[in-house]
Amino acid sequence: MNVTIKGNIATLTGIGGMSGVFVKVQELGLNTFSVASVSKAVYDLSFPMTRDHHMLFAGQIHRYNAEQRKKNQHLEQKGPNGGPDGTPPQGGTPGAARTVEFENTLAIAA
Numbered sequence: 001m002n003v004t005i006k007g008n009i010a011t012l013t014g015i016g017g018m019s020g021v022f023v024k025v026q027e028l029g030l031n032t033f034s035v036a037s038v039s040k041a042v043y044d045l046s047f048p049m050t051r052d053h054h055m056l057f058a059g060q061i062h063r064y065n066a067e068q069r070k071k072n073q074h075l076e077q078k079g080p081n082g083g084p085d086g087t088p089p090q091g092g093t094p095g096a097a098r099t100v101e102f103e104n105t106l107a108i109a110a
Contacts, residue, residue: 003057005064010057011046014038021045028053 002013015021021035021043033047047053054061 003060005049005057005060008049009046010049010053010060011044013044015043015045017041018043028056 004011004013012024015024024030024045025033028047029052030047033045036044036046038044049057
């Protein structure tokens with residue numbers, strides 16, 4: 001099962017069987033959701049996220065935001081306080097590595 005996030009909508013893909021969908025709805029405490037059939041035994045479950053879901057899917061949300069920043073680099077703020085002069089922002093670690101490619105990760109809270 002995979003999770004994709006677009007805006008505030010989370011989609012769980014590849015859920016086996018309708019009973020698996022019911023289990024996920026119960027686990028996540030969903031009141032509003034949408035189910036789509038991918039094949040006879042595989043379903044996708046989409047739902048608007050609440051505050052609790054934001055904490056549960058924090059890793060995927062950060063990844064989604066990073067991917068959006070990478071796609072829209074022309075919208076990134078430049079310079080101190082977002083100035084358009086192209087000077088580097090103040091603070092941070094000079095020479096720190098920037099992530100260019102993303103990999104699937106699993107975040108587990110301690």
